[in-house]
Amino acid sequence: MGQTARTTKLLLDLSTRDQGGTNPGKRSYLTETVSILNAARRFYLDFFLAHPDKLMERVEVISKKTGEVREGVISADNLLTWAEFHTVETPDHPTPLPDWNFSRAFPDLPNRYRRSVIKDVIGKARGYLTSVTKWHASGKKKGKPGIPTASNHPTLYAGTFSLDLDELDLRKSFIRLKVYTGSEWVWVHYPTCYNRYFDRRRAEPGWETASPKLILSKQSAAIHFLQTKTITAKKIVESKRDPDLVTVAVDLNVKQLAVITVRQHGVIKETRFVSDHGLDHQRFEHLKRVAKKQWQSGKAVKGEHSNQQLWAHLRRQHGDGAHKTARAIVEVCEKYPGCVLVFERLRKIKPSGGSKSRRLNRKQANQLRGKINQLAKEKAYAIGVVSVEVNPHGTSQYCARCGCKGVRFTSQAGQRVTGKGGKLFSCPSCHYECHADFNASVNVHHSFFREFHWQPRELKSG
């Protein structure tokens, strides 16, 4: 049993009114709201840090499950009540602590926002106190923990936001938010970029949605819905005993981003090649320009970024490629419920030798493979598929059919050219010939079951 989480984003439409969006005032309300909530958070952070004994108070807690009484640290709910008692003016309790009168400092701040801010701060303040205690105990001079910052993305609880969906026309859906105009708190409607994709993700069974957050950036504003799902999956050791187990092996490469093979009962049932569609070459061309510019401008100036747009472009391309490849891997897994996803532990392609742009390109390729690996694991786990990592030793060198050491070659004008960089694989012992990446992918299955002599006897599950 485990848990997995994902974020589903809903963009607010902040384009100008003639483009169907909102007016510029509405954008400034969001900024005002974020800043007043940050100030409120600062207030409570200072308040709690001024009362560290209360924050770490040991109390008797009754376990909800067993009814047992034991000693534990005071719960966040109790702290919240305590904090409100000492800082907020109410008819029953008109005199909070004189130095900590929240009602005077932040008149009319909605209760829901106040509570979300307090809860947010409790975790931060406690974490800080714990690390300070640890630091004192360690006796080190350096590395004193810094006071936590108060800024955070506002959490939206019911009562401060609502999502109004137009069933007929999703494009007309909007979100109602309680925002601060700079002088008062009002409800404002924000048009959203609502779409079917969001609709599907939100309603997907098994996923629980937590309170959303308002994420405001320079260019855009969005509501992020954090979703969690409880996963029940067999342990690898148990799965391995199943004679009908399906294994999905992935070999991550540079030109063929992923070669996916599916095996059951010792037979390869399905193969899928995910090509990079020329990404490696394009990236190489881009990096040539980066390298040239770096050479022309000499040493990089500290604190100054060069080639920003190019790097941003490469980042986007990578993100896109990684998501698509991971998606392809998971699509294959979806077809075989109860399967196990097998990866090689990533070996680095050494970024040495060749031109500067070639070295840069190698480095980028390594990063992309790491990203695909990580994303595929996460996405697979969300559908209940567990992944393992096997030792990469020898997967690309040995024959997947007989286990003998083979050679790589390419075919040029009908002539066989043997060489390290060859796309094809040939076995001198059983005369098996195939695509080298396919051979490697099949060998990943062998590594998982440890079927050949060249496989080391260790397995790490991930």
Ligand SMILES: [Zn+2]
């Ligand atoms: Zn062979």
